[in-house]
Amino acid sequence: MPSRHPRAREIGPFLAILGPPAAWFLLFFVAPMAVVWAYSFGSNVGAAGIEITGTFLNYARTLEPVYLGILAKSFGIAAIATLACLLLGFPVALAISFAPARLRTLLLVAIMLPFWTNLLIRTYALMAVLRDQGLVNQAVEAVAPGLAPLPLLHNNFAVILGLVYVHLPFMVLPIYAALDRLDRSLLEASLDLGASHLDTIFRILVPLARPGILAGLLLTFIPALGSYLTPDLLGGPDSQMIANIIERQFKRANDWPFGAALAFVLVYLTLFVLAAQGLLRRRGEAE
């Protein structure tokens, strides 16, 4: 059949390659998520039962001021942590991309090193550093006895610090990847033509690194928004974030439908953030 497009005959191998991951994705991601999504339209029956009634009451409850407030607070904390990651991570990524090749490898390994241990262990280690009689406060005590103990643990500051600490690599790596691909002659041209170093960074480097920065922002913000362990262990009496509320609905309150609704509100918002990022990128490419 000469008239047929040759690619049509490749559908078999294509399916063979796509099939297993697609099945995996459907079975272990889409199906469970669909169950939880169905729960969000259900109501509790008795001590352990859930009936899918198609009710929107759970979503109505998520719109109560207290939960909107917690959502807003989670957004705020995640946004501040993401911004701090950007401010810290960009110079680090820049420094790594300009470092000599051997040192660069070492620095990249150093950035990845924290992933070698579990998040819980790292958080406990951070607690040991921050607590009233922790390393920092012992140092402060030695230098300026009047100041100690500084309130470093069990407050919102500790939560943001913890989030920055955990998510910094997710910001550095994509920005580094973008900067690494950069055509260095553009920077030389900018400097040759009389632009200052700052001008060169903000008018040449940042726009060219923009895809990396956007990816870094996303990779930091979304997990930070849904973080659970960090506010739980480092936070104070009012540091609860949305994931802590969701956890409590599933466990302590035993209200899975409401927990599912809250979780899906978070999913909807994440999709919204992704869409916004997509729009921004498209606009960036159009320019």
Add this chain to the structure above:
Amino acid sequence: MPSPLSSPPILPGRRPLSRRRLLAGLGSAAVGLTLVSCGRESTRKINFYNWDTYIGRTTLADFQADSGIRVVPSYFATNDELFAKLKAGNPGYDVIVPSNEFVTRMNTADMLMPLDMSAIPNFANIAPEFQQADYDTTPRHSVPYTWLVLGIGYRKSKVDGVPDSWKWLYDSDRYAGRIALLTEAADLIRIGAKYLGKSLNDVDAETTAQVAAMLTRQKPYIKTFHEDNGQELLLAGDIDLVLEYNGDIAQAMTDDSDIDFVVPKEGSLLNADTLAIPNGAPEPELAHQFINFLLDARVGKGIAETILYPTPNAAAKALMPASYRDNPVIFPTGPGMENSQWGRYEGPERQRLFEDAITRMRAA
């Protein structure tokens, strides 16, 4: 001393441990054991879902040496975690350790197996006052393992006298920034109701709101809400007063003599942790055997020595030294204990009322 049996793990798919190897392996540790039962079923195992640090140091190895049954422990941190794990169907646990109110709750949800008491003769070791239980009427679905009471753990050098009122945690800025409370909504509201002079059962919406308002006022003075790790915070010096269980503080006191515990005079919440068999347990027969083993006097002594929680096992308590039997933290006395009550499971609506009030208080 590690059990000689635990060193060569039995690999799946291989021939079970031969009787000769088993006997050789038991070695000198096996003095006084009934070896008759060892040869058969030696690879059988049960899954034991327990709180962390809540069993004697050698108990599980002793049981394996005694019966040839391997106990695979796994741990939960809260009753809710236990409940959530089993809610969707038993993933394979044979013995679990729910608290008294969760026994009622799991029972109403038909999640527990009725116990065959004839297979648990050591139940006779349990003190008479713990043999009958409002939370688990006959047919029994649980046997008591430990009991515990909430109170205030404190650092003696940082606190004036004995803080024997909930006031210091709930209604005072005297120890601002030095206080940690439990994160459990029901415990917080009920203790608050006790402080207000009410019963901790049948707490209505009005009292709940009253306690939540009091905690909202108190919140600036509270350092954190802890996940039952209050003794760690106290030991680390992060706080000086903490709402905790007596057993946890008794454990902490062995590390630090500057720590003490009191049950406030307004009275507190009594709990029991129990041994139960969830429906769908793969090995109910072995589970009964294991529960009976845990209620043995000598075994109970080994457990109490490690975990330092008050035991309802009279025979085990009698074997313990006076430093345990007469310990005022493990077995508190006084007005606080006289005014204390057992909590009753009151249904999911009440739980959600408490949960909602605490979420709002935390967000306020």
